[in-house]
Structures are given as structure tokens and as C-alpha cells.
Amino acid sequence: MPGKKIIITIDGWSSCGKSTLAKRLAKELGYVYVDSGAMYRAITLYFIRNNVDIENKTEINEALRNINLEFVVNSGAQRSEMFLNGENVEYLIRDLLIAEKVSDVAAIREVREFAVAQQQKMGKKKGIVMDGRDIGTVVFPKAELKIFMTADNTVRVERRFKELYAKNPNITIEEVKNNLEMRDYIDSHREISPLRKAGDALELDNTHLTEDQQFRKALEWAQLRKKK
Secondary structure, eight states, X not given: OOSOOOEEEEEESTTSSHHHHHHHHHXXXXXXXXXXXXXXXXXXXXXXXXXXXXXXXXXXXXXXXXXXXXXXXXXXXXXXXXXXXXXXXXXXXXXXXXXXXXXXXXXXXXXXXXXXXXXXXXXXXXXXXXXXXXXXXXXXXXXXXXXXXXXXXXXXXXXXXXXXXXTOTTOOHHHHHHHHHHHHHHHHHOSSSOOOOOTTOEEEEOTTOOHHHHHHHHHHHHHHHHHO
């Protein structure tokens, strides 16, 4: 697709389909997709495995010095997967245990600075689509296209439940609802880089949209920005 390379940021609430849209946009545009949430999840996995006290700055900084994150392309699955210190943790980081801890870990200043520095490095050549909570406000405040995704809470809970139920049939919809509400609160109230809509972001409410409909809308926005 002709036009200049741009940076596309997709922020918004949990279970709004940010990564689904970001992956599809990146594939269509021939851009690199960066799942910022996977980075925070991988850091959380390392903290849990190594019993890192998230109240102890010394332990946090020591842990971050020993963490190497990279996205490795799985050509067979046609996607990038998260590697933590050389180990493919793509499936491990999708567990509910990680989901319950990741917002607390991501709220730590040192953790965010560590992740943001890596994210900004990835975006230097542009031609990327990155989703998360603070991508358009903190990581790439000058991005050419910023999208903020939202959806009705009931719809978000149902989507998340279906996703997790496939991996854990014992999970209840009440557990999922409580987890989402907790993450929403922490994400929007944390001191460091809280979740908020950038002033120049385009809002995409997909409560009543299909994946195809939201994709076409976002692609149209991207094509317009690439021509500017």
C-alpha cells in the first residue's frame, strides 16, 4: 500500500479487541505489530517465577536487569510471539494468574520506564502498530494515527469469558467480571501513565461492530493519515 510509513497507536480498555485489530491492521499495511501488553505480562511472569517483591525497588531493578524481551516471528503461525530470556512464553502469559497481577506490575514506575524505552526504540523506523494503555499518550505522543477503543462493559466481559473459557473450562463469568473491573480501576487510577484517551485520538466504540466493520473503519483512518 503506497504512502509514507506512520506509527499507529491503539489504546483502550481491557477486552475491547485492541490486539485483534492491531494485528490485522499491521498485516494489511505490511507493518510490524508490537503487543505492549505481552511485554508487561512477560515481566509479570518473571516476577512471579522469581518471587520479586513489587514493593522492593532494589529487587525490582535487579529483576529488570535480568530480563530480555523480544518478539520472534513464528512464520508457521504468521505472527510474532513473546520470548522471555530466550523462552517462548506466548501461551504462559495469557493465563488468568498473570491477568490478575499484570496491572499491579505495570503500574510500577521502573517497570514502565523499562518497557517504554524498549517500545520507543522499536518505533524509530516507523511502520508499526502498537496497542496498549498509554501508547498514544506516553510512548508515541506524536503518532500520526491514535485510536482509542471502547465497548460496553457487559460485552467486554462476555468476550473475555469466551477467550479464557477455551483454556480453562472451570472459570466463571463472575471471576472474569471481577478481574476486568479490577484491571480497569488500576489502569485508570495508577499514578504512572494512567489509561486515558489522548486529545487527538479517534474513538472506536465496537460494542455493536463486527471485527470486519471495525477493521474497515480503522483502515480508512490509516489510509487517510498515510496520505498526509
